[in-house]
Amino acid sequence: MSNPALLDVILARSTGKGSRIHGPTHWAGVAAAGLTLLDSTPEADPLVVLLFAMFHDSMRQSDGHDPEHGKRGAELARQMRDASEFDLDDARLETLGRACEFHDKGQTSTDPTIGACWDADRLNLWRVGRRPDPALLATPVARRVASNVASKAYGALAFDWRALFAEYGAKRDPRSVYLRFGDLPEGGRSAIFLGFQECGVSVYPGSEQADGSYALDLHRLVLGIDTRFLASVLRQARPLYLVEGRQVGIGGMGEPVLEDARIVWEVPADLVDVLPDRPRFRALVEAWRAMRKGEHHDPYVWLGAKEPDERRVFPLVANGQIAGFWDTVESQKREMLKGWGLLEDYDKVQAGDRARRERAKPAHNPYALESFNNTSWKESSWN
Ligand SMILES: [Fe+2]
Ligand SMILES: [Fe+2]
Numbered sequence: 001m002s003n004p005a006l007l008d009v010i011l012a013r014s015t016g017k018g019s020r021i022h023g024p025t026h027w028a029g030v031a032a033a034g035l036t037l038l039d040s041t042p043e044a045d046p047l048v049v050l051l052f053a054m055f056h057d058s059m060r061q062s063d064g065h066d067p068e069h070g071k072r073g074a075e076l077a078r079q080m081r082d083a084s085e086f087d088l089d090d091a092r093l094e095t096l097g098r099a100c101e102f103h104d105k106g107q108t109s110t111d112p113t114i115g116a117c118w119d120a121d122r123l124n125l126w127r128v129g130r131r132p133d134p135a136l137l138a139t140p141v142a143r144r145v146a147s148n149v150a151s152k153a154y155g156a157l158a159f160d161w162r163a164l165f166a167e168y169g170a171k172r173d174p175r176s177v178y179l180r181f182g183d184l185p186e187g188g189r190s191a192i193f194l195g196f197q198e199c200g201v202s203v204y205p206g207s208e209q210a211d212g213s214y215a216l217d218l219h220r221l222v223l224g225i226d227t228r229f230l231a232s233v234l235r236q237a238r239p240l241y242l243v244e245g246r247q248v249g250i251g252g253m254g255e256p257v258l259e260d261a262r263i264v265w266e267v268p269a270d271l272v273d274v275l276p277d278r279p280r281f282r283a284l285v286e287a288w289r290a291m292r293k294g295e296h297h298d299p300y301v302w303l304g305a306k307e308p309d310e311r312r313v314f315p316l317v318a319n320g321q322i323a324g325f326w327d328t329v330e331s332q333k334r335e336m337l338k339g340w341g342l343l344e345d346y347d348k349v350q351a352g353d354r355a356r357r358e359r360a361k362p363a364h365n366p367y368a369l370e371s372f373n374n375t376s377w378k379e380s381s382w383n
Pocket of ligand 2: 026030056057121
């Protein structure tokens with residue numbers, strides 16, 4: 001059974017799926033946090049971590065005191081495996097069962113897989129207003145991530161299950177790589193805007209194809225694909241690099257964020273591809289390629305990139321704190337920014353953007369080349 005089908009069956013049997021705190025949104029947050037631990041914990045088993053995310057709270061009966069819920073989750077996993085509803089050998093099932101059964105017992109584990117499962121769950125404690133206790137985090141990377149407070153995002157965002165499944169599938173795939181447009185940022189942290197920073201270097205998930213080309217795997221961005229953002233990055237015509245590093249977070253666009261990132265080599269423009277294989281994406285990459293070669297490119301391609309966004313919501317991280325979210329209700333966002341003392345800066349930037357948009361407003365033809373080139377699009381701050 002495929003992972004999406006398995007998730008459907010778990011949901012059908014789950015007694016806790018209706019919970020806002022312990023339901024499927026939380027399971028996805030645990031899966032997302034798990035992704036950020038796996039590069040630094042190569043001994044941990046990605047499949048067990050993913051299954052743990054789906055099963056561990058599936059059988060909660062309430063959000064309150066429910067000491068047997070882990071045991072019931074483990075039992076559901078055993079029943080379903082024994083009914084051949086998914087494939088898992090006995091040793092891994094045993095690990096999954098122990099991880100589920102004891103996940104809420106305040107323990108730590110020296111088993112790297114169980115440690116990663118429990119750390120991924122505990123990194124989601126922010127959603128109930130609790131800071132993860134470093135003494136209960138088994139992996140050094142989880143302790144670093146927790147201290148960065150960007151981990152607040154795991155409990156706050158709506159992750160895309162399809163993308164999570166694809167990312168887990170890619171974790172042990174030797175063809176899976178990280179790709180990045182442009183040089184590494186100074187200090188090893190990508191800027192978002194207003195001085196907000198990620199906890200490392202933002203990269204795209206990618207894969208090495210059988211023919212030796214490299215594809216940007218957009219369907220693995222765990223917050224969904226933002227086509228307009230892709231266009232704004234490609235328009236800057238930066239070189240594309242193959243990058244190595246360890247994932248320590250998920251960025252505001254759902255992209256992997258790496259620490260100790262280093263450039264391996266510049267991928268020749270002719271070897272750059274994009275997935276999923278949609279005409280829009282292909283056209284954008286072709287325009288980027290032409291610009292890299294110093295050739296003329298058609299500006300209408302960039303305009304054509306305005307297809308509906310699939311993204312949900314992006315966190316704004318300021319000095320290691322979540323300062324707010326894009327795509328939330330404006331009044332809520334303003335409250336959050338006010339709380340962080342950033343409202344004035346935000347308003348200034350907004351006023352500047354509005355003024356630039358006003359100036360760039362075309363008189364007659366909305367697609368006129370000169371008005372398009374005046375927009376602030378090409379100055380995307382995603383470094
Ligand atoms: Fe739990
Ligand atoms: Fe949980």
